[in-house]
Amino acid sequence: MKSGRVITQRPEGLTCEAGGFTIDPWQRVERAIITHCHSDHARWGMGSYLCSPTSAPLLRARLGPEISIQTLPYGEKLRIGEATVSFHPAGHIPGSAQVRLDVGGEVWLVTGDYKTEPDATSEPFELVRCHGLVTETTFGLPIYRWRKEDHLMSEIAAWWRENRAAGKTSVLLAYSLGKAQRLIKGVGREGPVVVHGAVATMNRACQHAGLRLPPWYLVSELPEGVKISDCLVIAPPSAAGTSWMNRMGKVSTAFASGWMALRGARRRRGLDHGFVVSDHVDWPNLLQVVRESGAETVWTTHGYAETVSKYVRENMGLDSQALVTHFVGETLDESEAGEEPETLETRGAREEQQ
Amino acid sequence: MRAFVNLYLALDATTKTSEKHAAMKDYFRTCSDEDAAWALYFLSGRRVKGLVKRSALKGATLSLTGLPEWLYDECREIVGDTAETISHLNASQENRTLEAQENPAKNQQKTLSQVVQEIIIPLGQQDQVQQEEVLEATWRSQTQQEVFVFTKLITGALRVGVSQELVLRALGEVLGVPPEVLAHRLMGNWTPEPSLLATLKEEAVESRKFWHQPYPFCLAHPLPDLSALGDVTQWAAEWKWDGIRAQVVKREGKVSIWSRGQELLNESFPDLATEALSLGDGCVIDGEILAYRDGILPFQDLQKRLGRKNPGKKLLAEIPIHFFAFDLLEWEGEDLRQRPFCRRREMLELHHQTNPAFGISPLVHIKATDELLEMRDRARDKQAEGLMIKRLDSPYEVGRKTGTWWKWKVQPFTVDCVLIFAQRGTGRRANLYTDYTFGVWSGEKLVTLCKAYSGLTDEEIVKVDRFVRQNTLEKFGPVRTVKPELVFEIAFEGIQFSSRHKSGIAVRFPRIQRWRTDKKPEDAEKLEQVKDLLRQREV
Ligand SMILES: [Zn+2]
Numbered sequence: 001m002k003s004g005r006v007i008t009q010r011p012e013g014l015t016c017e018a019g020g021f022t023i024d025p026w027q028r029v030e031r032a033i034i035t036h037c038h039s040d041h042a043r044w045g046m047g048s049y050l051c052s053p054t055s056a057p058l059l060r061a062r063l064g065p066e067i068s069i070q071t072l073p074y075g076e077k078l079r080i081g082e083a084t085v086s087f088h089p090a091g092h093i094p095g096s097a098q099v100r101l102d103v104g105g106e107v108w109l110v111t112g113d114y115k116t117e118p119d120a121t122s123e124p125f126e127l128v129r130c131h132g133l134v135t136e137t138t139f140g141l142p143i144y145r146w147r148k149e150d151h152l153m154s155e156i157a158a159w160w161r162e163n164r165a166a167g168k169t170s171v172l173l174a175y176s177l178g179k180a181q182r183l184i185k186g187v188g189r190e191g192p193v194v195v196h197g198a199v200a201t202m203n204r205a206c207q208h209a210g211l212r213l214p215p216w217y218l219v220s221e222l223p224e225g226v227k228i229s230d231c232l233v234i235a236p237p238s239a240a241g242t243s244w245m246n247r248m249g250k251v252s253t254a255f256a257s258g259w260m261a262l263r264g265a266r267r268r269r270g271l272d273h274g275f276v277v278s279d280h281v282d283w284p285n286l287l288q289v290v291r292e293s294g295a296e297t298v299w300t301t302h303g304y305a306e307t308v309s310k311y312v313r314e315n316m317g318l319d320s321q322a323l324v325t326h327f328v329g330e331t332l333d334e335s336e337a338g339e340e341p342e343t344l345e346t347r348g349a350r351e352e353q354q
Numbered sequence: 355m356r357a358f359v360n361l362y363l364a365l366d367a368t369t370k371t372s373e374k375h376a377a378m379k380d381y382f383r384t385c386s387d388e389d390a391a392w393a394l395y396f397l398s399g400r401r402v403k404g405l406v407k408r409s410a411l412k413g414a415t416l417s418l419t420g421l422p423e424w425l426y427d428e429c430r431e432i433v434g435d436t437a438e439t440i441s442h443l444n445a446s447q448e449n450r451t452l453e454a455q456e457n458p459a460k461n462q463q464k465t466l467s468q469v470v471q472e473i474i475i476p477l478g479q480q481d482q483v484q485q486e487e488v489l490e491a492t493w494r495s496q497t498q499q500e501v502f503v504f505t506k507l508i509t510g511a512l513r514v515g516v517s518q519e520l521v522l523r524a525l526g527e528v529l530g531v532p533p534e535v536l537a538h539r540l541m542g543n544w545t546p547e548p549s550l551l552a553t554l555k556e557e558a559v560e561s562r563k564f565w566h567q568p569y570p571f572c573l574a575h576p577l578p579d580l581s582a583l584g585d586v587t588q589w590a591a592e593w594k595w596d597g598i599r600a601q602v603v604k605r606e607g608k609v610s611i612w613s614r615g616q617e618l619l620n621e622s623f624p625d626l627a628t629e630a631l632s633l634g635d636g637c638v639i640d641g642e643i644l645a646y647r648d649g650i651l652p653f654q655d656l657q658k659r660l661g662r663k664n665p666g667k668k669l670l671a672e673i674p675i676h677f678f679a680f681d682l683l684e685w686e687g688e689d690l691r692q693r694p695f696c697r698r699r700e701m702l703e704l705h706h707q708t709n710p711a712f713g714i715s716p717l718v719h720i721k722a723t724d725e726l727l728e729m730r731d732r733a734r735d736k737q738a739e740g741l742m743i744k745r746l747d748s749p750y751e752v753g754r755k756t757g758t759w760w761k762w763k764v765q766p767f768t769v770d771c772v773l774i775f776a777q778r779g780t781g782r783r784a785n786l787y788t789d790y791t792f793g794v795w796s797g798e799k800l801v802t803l804c805k806a807y808s809g810l811t812d813e814e815i816v817k818v819d820r821f822v823r824q825n826t827l828e829k830f831g832p833v834r835t836v837k838p839e840l841v842f843e844i845a846f847e848g849i850q851f852s853s854r855h856k857s858g859i860a861v862r863f864p865r866i867q868r869w870r871t872d873k874k875p876e877d878a879e880k881l882e883q884v885k886d887l888l889r890q891r892e893v
């Protein structure tokens with residue numbers, strides 16, 4: 001169990017004892033700080049939640065309207081016990097925040113999930129200097145490196161055009177919170193966009209939080225005269241192979257995920273296409289963040305935590321350790337599955353299929 | 355080279371035969387003859403062998419990327435393919451974005467044949483230091499996709515999901531030559547010279563260049579069900595031997611022995627080559643090579659012969675071989691392949707009476723379904739894998755055609771085993787623990803019986819993978835020792851005593867039949883029981 005003056009790793013998660021709260025807790029705690037609303041970070045059952053203003057409606061959409069939420073805008077400081085807390089944009093999904101903690105002048109930063117390359121939906125990543133850095137390492141291997149956003153979106157638009165010409169419906173599988181909105185915003189001007197019910201729920205919550213999106217439709221509400229084969233259909237990966245897909249006619253199916261960088265991962269899913277679109281940081285940017293944060297101590301979590309930690313220790317000369325994750329045996333090779341366990345929203349999706 | 359890279363990507367992106375066919379046709383229609391010859395060479399699974407060692411590939415990558423060796427190894431393990439790993443890592447130096455790498459100005463374009471002739475082939479003459487320099491410089495000038503395909507070409511077979519048959523169908527349409535004629539012209543050893551295409555297009559089917567080549571092998575489909583045969587009296591059955599399928603070609607006073615993989619086997623089997631000299635000229639016989647001394651010897655013995663070129667007297671005496679003929683494809687220079695099977699067979703038997711240089715595989719004309727069932731039951735005693743069932747009126751087809759030749763294997767042996775080690779898979783399954791080692795009980799200990807890779811559903815693989823991660827006792831490199839808890843029913847095509855294996859048993863073609871979630875590890879088989887199974891068979 002890693003322990004510092006500012007943060008301690010406890011069974012319930014990364015805890016700041018000086019402030020009496022836990023960040024993205026795994027077990028029930030009185031006071032939770034939530035970096036963002038993906039289900040492996042925002043869990044049900046906490047006494048109270050502190051999150052960014054954008055995250056609040058998303059959190060309600062996922063966990064129910066009755067939870068107790070306090071919000072803190074990016075950059076503003078909040079004193080909790082002995083600790084001073086502030087949020088800084090993480091560039092991961094709308095509302096995602098890095099958590100900066102200052103206890104008696106020692107500054108630690110918990111990145112949560114983050115991405116340095118800007119996109120059109122999430123608040124752009126902000127580099128924060130700190131003494132201690134807790135960074136995610138989901139894609140922490142040098143084989144992972146992402147292309148620029150506009151390149152990705154034009155790749156997807158070209159695929160869509162090609163399918164349209166061939167009379168095939170373009171079905172793009174993507175996680176319903178974050179990835180889906182990023183894609184709709186990125187290519188939604190190219191033609192009509194149809195979404196799965198699970199995506200619709202998240203679209204509405206994001207719009208409620210102030211995000212502007214091009215028009216999108218449920219398949220049952222497709223306007224008169226619009227052919228489904230002209231549409232881009234965005235659905236969560238769990239919808240693949242379900243009867244919901246029967247309404248799409250002849251399809252070309254693609255998956256938008258960082259894991260699509262590897263040929264093996266693409267083939268395993270038997271997809272027509274894989275677009276390497278990730279909402280996590282890639283290898284070169286991860287190293288850059290570690291370097292530019294000025295941190296002397298680096299803790300790693302998620303994915304290739306051991307690998308990154310060893311590299312940081314041996315090749316960057318910093319003090320570093322990998323945190324033990326909550327999920328036994330998980331190396332996050334398959335964390336894409338872990339990203340979306342059943343929540344209100346996926347339950348909705350399941351019901352829609354029935 | 356970009357056109358070939360695009361062809362590769364197009365083939366890789368689809369599983370549909372029609373799309374693969376169209377992509378290859380497009381390529382062959384527009385490329386030069388030189389490029390077509392090399393594309394044909396690589397797409398049909400051939401490779402330029404023995405070019406670079408893994409250490410040179412790794413050395414060049416480390417020098418290019420500045421990464422520590424352990425990190426390279428780790429990436430290689432995750433990706434599961436050297437060429438793909440290198441293509442990702444090469445793109446991963448911090449000062450080099452993927453976009454900059456794709457700037458075409460940096461790329462003087464070489465054609466596929468130029469790349470092969472100017473870069474790939476010379477690698478074979480260079481020492482490792484030179485090789486690393488050449489690799490590094492080449493990769494620097496390439497896009498990520500070019501690095502991938504180029505490195506694939508130098509590390510091994512392309513494996514892009516096309517069969518030679520499919521390649522020839524596309525090429526045949528472009529050249530206006532029937533694919534089976536191309537297949538015949540390309541049997542055996544050939545080099546992708548620029549003149550190859552011209553030779554393939556030649557009018558005369560029997561150009562001298564192809565004189566000693568075999569015919570494309572006729573292959574069988576697994577029999578789905580006895581009802582597929584229809585009227586059983588139209589069929590004949592013979593044993594399906596577990597040996598090496600081969601054609602013996604005797605033309606112009608010379609013998610050539612060809613494997614199905616189109617390798618010339620004369621040097622491994624000089625005894626057979628000598629015996630076959632007594633055949634008449636213009637004769638091609640299809641059959642099976644078996645290791646044989648007072649009965650059929652284990653396949654492992656035959657493998658020893660296969661692996662040794664120009665074997666000494668001792669090995670020849672220790673493991674004699676025998677050729678079991680089952681079809682006659684050419685006689686006195688005449689191609690018999692379009693004649694009905696029963697006619698070819700009669701001619702084979704007739705020829706055999708006057709020339710006992712080869713054995714003949716017995717054939718049974720089927721009168722009733724029961725006969726087939728009974729015959730299959732006896733297959734194991736005959737050391738056969740099962741039956742070959744051939745339509746009496748069938749021609750000798752090119753490749754695998756449905757409905758003329760069937761193979762019908764015997765029910766495999768099965769043994770309940772415990773999972774003891776697991777290793778990550780490669781390629782499609784590179785991130786999952788999919789390669790398993792199974793053991794059976796010997797007293798209180800589990801001894802290794804076999805390794806098996808296939809047979810589970812994707813869903814089961816994920817479950818076993820999770821089990822492995824959560825129940826690892828020890829790690830040795832990529833191998834994990836797991837808690838002995840999961841029981842699987844393993845099926846084998848063959849099982850024999852063997853002094854070379856720790857368990858005392860050698861198995862052939864192990865595969866996972868099913869996951870016995872109903873069984874506890876202590877329910878798994880004991881080594882002694884497995885041995886008993888073997889002893890009973892020997893009676
Ligand atoms: Zn996330």
Ligand SMILES: [Zn+2]
Pocket residue numbers: 038040041113
């Ligand atoms: Zn996460």
